[in-house]
Amino acid sequence: MMTLLAISFVVIYFGGLAIVLRAISKGKFQYLLVYLVTFLPVYIVFLSFTYTHTESVILVRVIQYSKELILLYAVVIWSLGNEDNLIIKKWNISTLDWLFILFIFLSLIYLIIPLGEASLTNKAIYFKNILLLGIVYFFGRQIDISWVNWNRIFKVIFFVTSLAFLVVVSEKLFGRHFHSIIGYSNYNLAINGIEPAGNYGLIWTFEAQAGQPRYGAFFSNPLEFSASMLICFSLSVIYLLSVKYNTNRSKYLLILLFSFVCVLLAYSRATMVTFFGVLVFMAFLLKYYRILIAAGSAVILLSLYVLYFAPDDTRYFVTDTLMFQNSSSITHVIEWSDGIDSMVQNPFGIGLAMSGNAGGVEDELRISGENQFLIYGVQLGVLGMLTYIFMIGYAIVHSWKAFRRAELRQEQIIPFTAACVKFGLLLPLLTANAESYLYVSLVSWWLVGASETLFQKYKMKNSITYHSVL
Secondary structure, three states, rough: HHHHHHHHHHHHHHHHHHHHHHHHOOOOOOOHHHHHHHHHHHHHHHHHHHHHHHOOHHHHHHHHHHHHHHHHHHHHHHHOOOOOOOOOOOOOOOOOHHHHHHHHHHHHHHHOOOOOOHHHHHHHHHHHHHHHHHHHHHHHHHHHOOOHHHHHHHHHHHHHHHHHHHHHHHHHOOOOHHHHHHOOOHHHHHHHHHOOOOOOOHHHHHEEEOOOOOOHHHHHHHOHHHHHHHHHHHHHHHHHHHOOHHHHHHHHHHHHHHHHHHHEEEEEHHHHHHHHHHHHHHHHOOOOOOHHHHHHHHHHHHHHHHHHOOHHHHHHHHHHHOOOOOOHHHHHHHHHHHHHHHHHHOOOOOOOOOOOOOOOOOOOOOOOOOOOHHHHHHHHHHHHHHHHHHHHHHHHHHHHHHHHHHHOHHHHHHHHHHHHHHHHOOHHHOOOHHOOOOHHHHHHHHHHHHHHHHHHHHHHHHHHHHHOOO
C-alpha cells in the first residue's frame, strides 16, 4: 500500500515537472518559482519516503538532480529564446551583479585548479550548489513577473506555511517526529551514509541539549524549517499592513502566528532571536515605531517568564546559551576557531568542498562548518569571504532602498521581504551552513534579484528626473 502511494507521489511529481517544463518553454518563467516554493520545502521528505518504499537509488538520484536540470533548462530557454520569440532584455550590470559574477568566477577557478584534498566530483557538486545561487539571482534580475502572478506565488507560500503548521502541531501533540514515519533515517543511511543518532533515531539536529524534541514538519530538519519561516513571516507583516479589510487582516495575522509557532516548535535559538531582530528591522524600514514597543514588550514578557515561571531546564538552557556554556555553543566556538585558524594559515583558501556540510563535503576532510562566512573563507580564501559578505550587505541595502523608492504598495512587497529575510538570516549564517537550506536560500536570492532590478529602475528614473530638471 505504501509502495503504491510512493509511486503515485512520484508520478504526480513528474507530471508536475512536465507542466513546469512546458510552461518554461513558452517563456512562463514564473512557473519555475512556483516549482521552487512548492518542491523545495518537501524535498528531503519526498526523497526519504520514495526511497523507503521503493528502495530505488536510481529513482532517488533522478528526483534529486531534477531540480538542477530544470534550472539549467530554464537558463537555456532564456538564453536562446522560445516559440514565442522571447527577446533577451538589455542587462545593465550593477555592483551586486559584479559581486555575484566575481563569486561564481572565483568558485570556478577553485574548481579547476588542483587545490585541496576533495575529489573533482565533490568539488563539482559543491560548485553546482554555488552556481544555483547565481542562477536564481539572475532569474530574479531578468524575469519580469506580473503582480498577479507574484500574488499567486505568495499565496502558495502562505499555504505551505499553514500546512507546515498543521504538521508540526500534530508532531507536538503526538510526541513523534514526522521524519521518523516517512523513513528519513533509512534515506540518510543509504544515500548519505549518515548513521541514525540521538534519542529519536534521526540526527542530533532533531533534539535540543536537554533532550527536548525539535520538530521540522516536512522540511529537511528543524533548523532549515525555522529559518524558512522568515519568508512567510516577512510577507505576512507587509500584507497585514497593506490590506484594507479586517477579515483580510485577521487572515494574515493568523498566518503570522502560524510562522511564529513553527519557530517555537522547531526550538531554534538563532531563529527565535532573529524574529525579534527582524521586528526591530521592520520598524525602521517601515518607519512604524510601534513595532518597537511590541518587540520590546515581547522580550520583557519572555524574560520574566524565563526568570520566574519557566521550568529549571529551560532557565538553565537559556543561561548556558547566553554564557556559551552548553555543548552546542561550545561547538560553535570550536568550529569558528578552526575556521579562523585555517584562514590565517591559508589566506587564499584550501579548496572547494573542504568546509561546511553541504553536498560534496566529506566529514573526514571537513574543516569548520558552523558559520557560512567562514565556510566560504576556508574554501575560497579571504577574497571569497569578503565577496560573499559584500553580496549580503548590498542585497540588504539595495532591497531597503528599493522598498523606500517604490511608488506602489505592491512593488514594495518584494524588496521588503528580500531585505527582511536577508537581514534575518544574518544570525543563522553566523551559526550554520545556512546557504544549504535550499528553500529559504534560493527563494530569497530570487527576491533579491527582483529587488535589485526595482532598485536600478528607480535609480535610473531618479537620475533622468534630476538631469531633466537641470
